[in-house]
Amino acid sequence: MNQRLHPHSTEMTSPPPHLYGRWRHDPMLLMGTAIAKVWWPFWRPMAPLHPTTADDGVTAVRLVDRQVVAADENVVTLTFEAPDGTLLTRWHPGAHLDILLPSGRMREYSLCGDPADRRQYRIAVRRIPDGGGGSIEVHDTLRVGDLVRIRGPRNAFPIAVPxxxxxxxxxxxxxxxxxxxxxxxxxxxxxxxxxxxxxxxxxxxxxxxxxxxxxxxxxxxxxxxxxxxxxxxxxxxxxxxxxxxxxxxxxxxxxxxxxxxxxxxxxxxxxxxxxxxxxxxxxFSPPPVEDGRPFTITLASTGQQIPVAADETALSAIRKTVPSAPYSCQQGFCGTCKVRTLSGAVDHRDNILTEPERADGQFLTCVSRASGDHITLDL
Structure with a gap:
């Protein structure tokens, strides 16, 4: 029935009549209403609602095996298991883990084990002496028995089987x-x-x-x-x-x-x-900037202005001044480099921000740019 053309004529301020007209008000609904009026005020103090913390997706796994898998000794595999021996989250070929290192760095490494084995995750890390320091930290500090915080698995490189x-x-x-x-x-x-x-x-x-x-x-x-x-x-x-x-x-x-x-x-x-x-x-490295225009970033904490060239990412320009600026994938899908814009319009080029996040001014410095000449970041 179209309720706009044929609105209800029955007042709903009292229990409705019995289905077969035997009583003025349905006795079962009357009884249920009476019980609810007594029960809910009595039960509420005994079962209060408690605020819950937001799930940041971080879990801890234990490093159970470490092996050198290249003759030059610059590549090691790390195998992880759940500390309590439970099954790990299922993954598919092409997936990766976000490894949260003790220094605060986050780096992404592809899973290279058996997807059918839900007891273990395996990654491989090449030591890169002139990189951002993540691989050196993995090689020099992580040891068998350590608890390592991770996010994922996530998959940006799935295989479609013929x-x-x-x-x-x-x-x-x-x-x-x-x-x-x-x-x-x-x-x-x-x-x-x-x-x-x-x-x-x-x-x-x-x-x-x-x-x-x-x-x-x-x-x-x-x-x-x-x-x-x-x-x-x-x-x-x-x-x-x-x-x-x-x-x-x-x-x-x-x-x-x-x-x-x-x-x-x-x-x-x-x-x-x-x-x-x-x-x-x-x-494994950032894509080239396409159709870029130069712009300027202002750091809200210091007022310093940072020029960004047409073929340069905002992240790269920022790290020249703030080397500790966080980053990981450099491709717009991990969110590690996310900051908030305080002024200026954004040319969003990422894969993860929702419309509410974009409306809130969130900005991924590794791929996104200012759509105008200037942007101010909460840094």
Missing amino acids: GHGSSARSVRFIAAGIGITPILPMMAVAERFGLDWSMIYTGRSRTSIPFLDEVARFGDKVTIRTDDESGLPSMTELLGPTDPQTGSTPGDLAVYCCGPVPMLDRLRTHLADRPDIELHYER
């Missing part, structure tokens, strides 16, 4: 150096599903690339190619066998790549006119 989310008929994995970490679980899934797949694993040298023994179990499906022996690989070598009739990479192919930015950029350019080939990739 026939189950992808129209491709074959899969090509491309890994370079530590980029093997998100690819390892994908290889296991491809093997488990009986997919037509192959992989090329590249690096500077055999001493620098990890997990050589682990990928060896896949036999000739995996090609190891190092720069010191064969030079930089061509796009044809990266993408695998070509069609003998056309001399080009066959279609209906899904490519999953994780490696340095130059390799990813070359692949994107090479496959730009190939809509019949899916390209999925994950980068």
Whole structure:
């Protein structure tokens, strides 16, 4: 019934009549109303509502194993378990953990264990002497038995299995150096599903690339190619066998790549006119700034003004003045660098902020920019 055209004529200030008209008011509703009037005032003091703390998504896991997995000893795996031995949150290939280090740094590392094993998480970390300090802290301070705070797992690099989310008929994995970490679980899934797949694993040298023994179990499906022996690989070598009739990479192919930015950029350019080939990739470094304009940041705490170049991120400019400014992914999806804007319009380029957060002035310094000439940040 349309209640606007045919409104209720029954006053609802008293219990309604009995369904079959035997009594003026339904006795069951009268009884329920009387009990409620007595019960709720009596029960309320005995069961008061208590304020709850917001869930920040942080959990603690215990480091139970640590192994060196590269001949140059610059890559270690860390294996975590729940302190009480319970099952961990389920994850899928391509997922990563946010590792909250004792120094306050947060860094993201891909899960490279078995997704079917819910007792353990495994990550691998390459020591980068001239990086932001996170990998050095992992290598030098985390020891077996330590409790480590984490967030996640989260997945920004999922695999779509052919026939189950992808129209491709074959899969090509491309890994370079530590980029093997998100690819390892994908290889296991491809093997488990009986997919037509192959992989090329590249690096500077055999001493620098990890997990050589682990990928060896896949036999000739995996090609190891190092720069010191064969030079930089061509796009044809990266993408695998070509069609003998056309001399080009066959279609209906899904490519999953994780490696340095130059390799990813070359692949994107090479496959730009190939809509019949899916390209999925994950980068470990910030993407280049596109369509950027210069602007100025004012730090509210000091009044200092920081210029940001057209091809520079706000985070990069801020860290020249405030080296302790927090960051992690540098790609707009972890939220570590989030700050609040006090004035100025924002050109949002992130993947995580909700509309209410944007309306509140939240701003990710790693990817977003001022839409005008100036912005003031609560820093």
